[in-house]
Amino acid sequence: MTHWSFQIKPREAALPATPRTRGPSPDKTSRTRRAIVAAALAEFLEKGFAGTAMAGVAERAGVAKGTPYRYFPTKEALFEGVIEEVIAGAWSLLEVEERAPGESWRGFLHRAVLPGVQDFETSGRAVLARLVVTEGAHFPSLVEVYRRAAFRPLLARIRQVAKAAQAAGELRDPTLARHPQLLVAPLWFGMLNNAILDPTDPVSIQALFLTQMELLFGPA
Numbered sequence: 001m002t003h004w005s006f007q008i009k010p011r012e013a014a015l016p017a018t019p020r021t022r023g024p025s026p027d028k029t030s031r032t033r034r035a036i037v038a039a040a041l042a043e044f045l046e047k048g049f050a051g052t053a054m055a056g057v058a059e060r061a062g063v064a065k066g067t068p069y070r071y072f073p074t075k076e077a078l079f080e081g082v083i084e085e086v087i088a089g090a091w092s093l094l095e096v097e098e099r100a101p102g103e104s105w106r107g108f109l110h111r112a113v114l115p116g117v118q119d120f121e122t123s124g125r126a127v128l129a130r131l132v133v134t135e136g137a138h139f140p141s142l143v144e145v146y147r148r149a150a151f152r153p154l155l156a157r158i159r160q161v162a163k164a165a166q167a168a169g170e171l172r173d174p175t176l177a178r179h180p181q182l183l184v185a186p187l188w189f190g191m192l193n194n195a196i197l198d199p200t201d202p203v204s205i206q207a208l209f210l211t212q213m214e215l216l217f218g219p220a
Contacts, residue, residue: 035061036068037085040078045127049079049135049142080145087125087150090116094157096164105165106217109183117187117209126191133192155180165217172218186212 039061043052054075058065072078093112099105120126129146136143158180165171176182186208194202214220 032061032063032067033071033081034085036063036071036078037081040068041082041086041124041128044079044082044131045124049075049131049139054078076139076141076145079142080149083128083146083149086123087128087146088153090119090123090125091154091157094154094161096160105161105168105170106213106220109161109165110213113183114206114209117206120187120191120205121194126187126195129188129191130195154184158183170217173216176216182216183209183212 040057054068099108132146162177166174190205
């Protein structure tokens with residue numbers, strides 16, 4: 001008679017579960033991105049595009065050297081992030097949907113655009129525009145970034161408002177609907193005059209803008 005013997009192995013202890021690593025919170029990610037953009041703006045204003053390095057941006061932002069690359073893979077992408085934050089954001093109210101009920105189109109333009117005109121030079125936007133002008137020949141990608149992220153969207157918004165104002169009979173000169181550049185021309189002339197052409201005799205960009213508004217819409 002054959003006897004079979006069975007040896008029951010003790011159950012192996014379960015391995016401890018590997019704790020899941022949590023990524024940074026959306027709030028922290030947003031704060032880090034804003035810090036990098038603010039540091040990049042300071043670096044671009046101080047050193048220009050050619051003189052700015054991603055390592056310098058990281059040091060100024062107080063983050064590791066590789067952190068800016070997680071948000072912006074290239075220096076051009078970082079510059080675009082600065083443009084979107086500093087320049088494009090300044091005209092966020094310039095949407096036809098933002099006009100208050102009963103508000104004239106002239107009044108709407110005044111309310112939506114004048115604050116950005118008033119701090120055009122102190123906010124750093126004028127310096128960034130000059131940077132595009134002075135370094136654009138050597139870095140054509142800067143011009144393309146500025147045109148795509150800031151200049152063309154602003155002109156499209158102005159053209160839309162101008163067409164609505166023209167339809168409402170508010171525009172003295174309908175040319176603005178065809179050439180929205182007329183409304184931003186005072187900013188560009190003032191920016192170039194005050195820093196390059198004749199800094200010893202600066203002009204008021206705000207006064208130029210308000211004068212242009214009168215020429216286009218008539219006296220307030």
